[in-house]
Each structure stands twice: as C-alpha cells, then as structure tokens.
Amino acid sequence: MRKALIIGIDYYDHLDLLTGCVNDAFAVRATVERNSDGTLNFPSPQVMTGTNAERRVLKRDLKEAARKLFADDSDIALFYFAGHGYIEDTGGFLCASDSETGDDGLSLAELMQLANKSRSRNKVIILDSCHSGAVGSSATTSGLAEISDGVTILTASTAEQESYETPGGGAGVFTSLFVDALNGAAANLVGDITPGSVYAHIDQSLGPWAQRPVFKTNVKTFVSLRRSEPPIALADLQALTTHFPSPDSKFQLDPSFEPERSPGEEDDDSIPPPDPARTAVFAVLQRYVKVNLVRPVDAPHMWHAAMQSKSCELTVLGQHYWSLVNKGLI
Template sequence: MKRALLVGINHYENFAPLYGCANDAAALHPLLARNEDGSPNMDCRLAVARDAAEAIPREGLQQMIVQLLSPGVDFALLYFAGHGAQTAGGGVTLVTSDGTPMTPGLQFSDIMATINASAVSEVTVILDCCFSGGATTVEALGSGLANLRTGLAVLTASRGDQVSMETADARGEFSVYLQGALDAGAADVLGHVNVAGLYAALSESFGAWDQRPTIKANIDRLHDIRTCNPRVPLHIMRKMIEWFPTPHHIYQLDPTYEPSNQKERHPNEQILPACRSSAPVCCSSRSASSTCTTPP
C-alpha cells in the first residue's frame, strides 16, 4: 500500500503570499492518485492553504507528516510547495502559515527525525521551496550523520543557496516540470516512473543559469511512483526475442508484410507496424528485399 501527503501553502500571516503552491499540489493530486490506465496508485491527502480559512500551522503540518509516516504502508511520499527559509547551519525550514521570522515553521531536521523513526520502508520527499537543497545537509540529517536512512530519497527544486521560482501563470516552475514528468515524461519504455527518472527529466528542464534540482537518496531499488502506459506494448516486447534472437539478427521481409486491401489479411501485416512502434528497432524501405534489423 502507498500513501502521499501533498501540501501547498499560499497563505502566510507574516510572510509575502505565494500564488502557485496550492495550484501545484492540486495539479499533482490526480497524477499520484491514479496511474495512467486509471488504476489506483497512492491514497493521497491534499492539504492546501489558499487563504486564512485554510491556514496550515506548524503543528498541523507536523501532525499530518506523523500520520503519513505511521505504520500500515510500504511507501510514503511527502510533497511540499511553499516558502522555504534557511537555517543558521545551512538547512531548510518549511514555512507554515503561522510562521514568524524567528520561528518560521517546521525544520526539515525535525521531519528527518520522524522519517528515521518511521517503520515505513520506502519514503520519498519532494520539496518545491526556496533553499530546498539544504534539506539533506549534515545539519538536516542530524546527529552528525552524512547519509540518509535506507529507503529514503529527497528530490528538491533548487540547491541550498537558491530560490525556487513561480511562473506568471501561478505555478511553481519546478512543479510544472514535475507534473509533465509524472504524466509519462519521465517514464521508461515499460511505463515505470521512479525518482531517478524524475530527477533525470527535471535536471534537463533547467539551464545552467537556472535553479538546479538536486537529489539525494539511499535506496537499493527503484520504487514506482507512478506507472504509465508502456511505449511498446508488453505483448510486442515479449515477441521481440522471437523476432530478434541475437542483437544483430536480420529479419527478412517480403510482400506479405505490406498492408493490403484484401479481405483476408496476412498475419505478417501486424508484425511490421509492431517493429516500427518499438524504440530499439528500425525498418528500411518496404520492398520485397527489405530487411528489419536491430541497431548495431
């Protein structure tokens, strides 16, 4: 079982308001709740603070994180969009609606303590806030440790010395790209979306002068954050080893592979389009002497 907590805070009592955080959390909710084929994925809790009536105080955020990391699931995901504040040691604090300049909110080191004590085996944290890269500094890890606990991955929108930007359309730049990555942009050929694929896609979305996403992880397997429809249908993938038993095998074609107007179509007509739909295969022009080969 998997659960996710999606937090987006626009409203602040003592800090400038934000405009895209609630939109970001709401946009990610359907992608994390369902896989592309409509099957259930994570049991998501959406917590947004657009105004004072929906304010998320420090204690409220901490309580939701404790509930997220309580026993009963194998995988938990925390997403936070809002203000981030640097701490004296280079860490980061997730600023809550009731935060003040002296006590801005929930320090990530406190969240790490909750994660370290949790029985949930796989935890992914995604932060879209200023200075979010400070989440994995030694100070944030606590007790002088230099490594994350096993099964934890932390993906951030920027380095510890950078701000995270909002767009003119009231969205976070990082979260816009994250949404596209979850919506198949980061999926591998079989449709698996994991934290490594997310980082690869997000890293390429920002230039050398932009905010730079970071990742730190201590994992021994890549857990699916979402699954999308595979680029190559699985029944085609299973056939590939029959059609191409060796890497340099030449698959001989003949006119029976050509589309025709005959009422009774030859079974070979299904093979050539299937070959073309798979990324590892390229087909030459369709003549009687044509061949279909795997790349060298």
C-alpha cells in the same frame, strides 16, 4: 498501502504571500491519486492548503501530519510540500502559515529524522520551495548526507537557490515539470514512472542557468510513483526475443512485409505481393521503431528497408529491453 501527504501554502501571516503553491498541491493530488488507467495509486491522499487567514497550515499541524505520514509500515510514504523555504547556518526549514521568521517552521532535520526512522519501505520527499536542496545534508558537516535506507529526495532547487513560478504565476516551474513527468513524460516502456526517471525529465527540461533540481537517494531499487499508459503493448515488448533470437541479430526483410506500394509498383510482377502474415509482423517492427527499439539497416525508413530487401536491427535501447525480456524481468 501507499500514503501521500500533499501540502501547498500560499497564505502567510508574516511572510510574503505566494500564488501558485495551492494550485501545485491540487495538481499533484489529481495526478498521484490514480494511475492513468483509473486504478487507485495513492488512495485518498491527505491535502493541506493554506489559502487565506481562515484556512491556514499551522506549524503544529504541519509537523503532526508529517509524523503521522511516516508513523507506520506503508509501502510508500510520499511527502510533497510547496511553499516558502528558509535556510540559515543551522539548516533549512519549511515555513507554515504562522511562521514569523522562517527558522520557526518545520526543520528539514526534523523531517529527515521522521523519514529516516520510519518503518515505511519507501520514503519519498518532494519539495518545491526555496533552498530545499539542503534537505538530507548535515548542517554541521559540509558534504555529508544523512539518508537512511529507502529514502528518496527530489527538490526544486539547490540549498543556495530560490524556487520559481511559471511565467504569469499560478504554478511552480518544478511542480509543473513534476506533474508532466507523472502524466507519462518520464514513463518507461512498461509505463512505470520512478523517482529517477522523474528527476531525469526535470533535469533535462531546466537549462544550466535555471534553478537546478536536486536528487538524493539511498535505495536498492526504484519504486514506481505512478503507472501511465505504456507507449507499446506488453505483448509486443515480450515478443522482442521471438523476432530477434539474439540481441545482435538482424531481421531480414523483403517487399512481402510492406503492405503499401508506390504508384506503378502494384502491377510490377518482379515485386512480391504483400503477405498478410508478414505484414502483421512488419506492423510490430514498425511499432518498435516508434519507441526506438529497432532501426532499419542501410535504409532511411522501414518502408525502404522492406522494398529494397534490407534488414532491421535492435538499437542499444532495444538490446537492453531484449535482455530484460530474455531474463524474464518483463
């Protein structure tokens, strides 16, 4: 069982109005509900949005929804919040529509208490709000994190920073990158998207002078937040150990592997004609090259490697996946 609570608040009774948080919430919902192949991922995620005075997210409702999310033994409990954040010397807060001063919202300490005590096997907290990096840190002891086993936190900014919207508004910078990551930008070669790969994507996309995302975790293994279409077929990936008997072996090529010929080479008897069985293998090798698993040796491209009877070899990434296949982990 995978549960998701998604909150976006633009409307505030007493604080400045926002413009992109509701859009962010619906974008996250549209992405996480199903995997890229249409299968259910987080079935029927609960979405709470504060859009106007008639439709608000109240403090009591925000806290109660968080309590229900973490109340059972789900496989994953995902909490996403976009809205105002507030910090003072006693800690940080997530502001509801009826928050008056900021420090009267859902405290990050309360949120962490709910997550830390939850029986859910994986608790994932995603915050796109100012000062959200304070979550999971002790308000009384500097540098001390308070994260129990199975908890992962990803925030838009540090405790000292604000969280910004994209130019023109309408979406958060962090959430836009988060959604891109879930849509496949952070997928590994089998299509899994983990909190770690999401953070890596966001971290690389934000410059050193921009808001800095924060990643905190206490897990033994990463859970997959979503599955996307893998960039290479599983059967091809599992064939790595067939084509390369060892991680440092080289695959010898010759012109019979290459189906294409340059003008004038078709009638050159010194060049072996294409062999259908070998060209099929060569097509797999070229797919490896596209995802950085294989590279030609002493040749700029695979075509040159084949036509000049050179070889190809596994890259460092290719050796990593070779090892995973060899151990039966893929």
